[in-house]
Amino acid sequence: MRWLVTRQYDEDRICLAKWGLLVTGKKTIGPPTSHVMETEVDGDISLYDPTTESVTVLNSTASDVWLLCDGSHTAEEITNLLASSYKVSRDSIVDDVARTIEKLTESGLIQQ
Numbered sequence: 001m002r003w004l005v006t007r008q009y010d011e012d013r014i015c016l017a018k019w020g021l022l023v024t025g026k027k028t029i030g031p032p033t034s035h036v037m038e039t040e041v042d043g044d045i046s047l048y049d050p051t052t053e054s055v056t057v058l059n060s061t062a063s064d065v066w067l068l069c070d071g072s073h074t075a076e077e078i079t080n081l082l083a084s085s086y087k088v089s090r091d092s093i094v095d096d097v098a099r100t101i102e103k104l105t106e107s108g109l110i111q112q
Contacts, residue, residue, distance in 0.1 A: 029078060029101055030110045031071035038066075047109055056107060065100045069110045075101055 032038070037048040045063040047056040058066055064085070068078045079097045083090045104110045 028071050028073055029075055029105075030069035030073075032066075032069065032110050033108060036109050049107070049109065052108070054107075056109065061096070062100050065097055066104065066109075069101065069104060071111070 033049075035049065035051055037050070039046050039048075040063070043060045043063065045058045045066055047058065047066075048054075049056070061082075064082060065078060068081060073081070075098065078101070079090055079094050082097060083093055086093070101110075105112055
């Protein structure tokens with residue numbers, strides 16, 4: 001049993017490292033950049049960046065990731081919280097969470 005837990009942990013760390021989100025220490029994700037405006041409609045969040053005049057519409061899952069990118073959670077913590085909330089395994093969502101964080105960061109919507 002211990003091997004399975006260690007193996008899963010290592011696979012998650014490899015996946016997060018692949019997306020550039022695994023760092024040593026407790027690097028938190030976010031917070032959102034101060035100029036981004038947010039609005040919610042039916043559980044989906046839309047983000048407006050006035051510096052680029054672009055709108056990003058997040059589905060409900062990406063919206064949940066966005067809300068957790070508040071500067072107080074690491075990528076691993078975000079993955080754990082969502083897996084627990086959705087009642088799914090971490091390995092089933094770790095790639096999607098990492099990809100969403102990467103896109104939010106690359107778009108300049110959350111601080112690095």
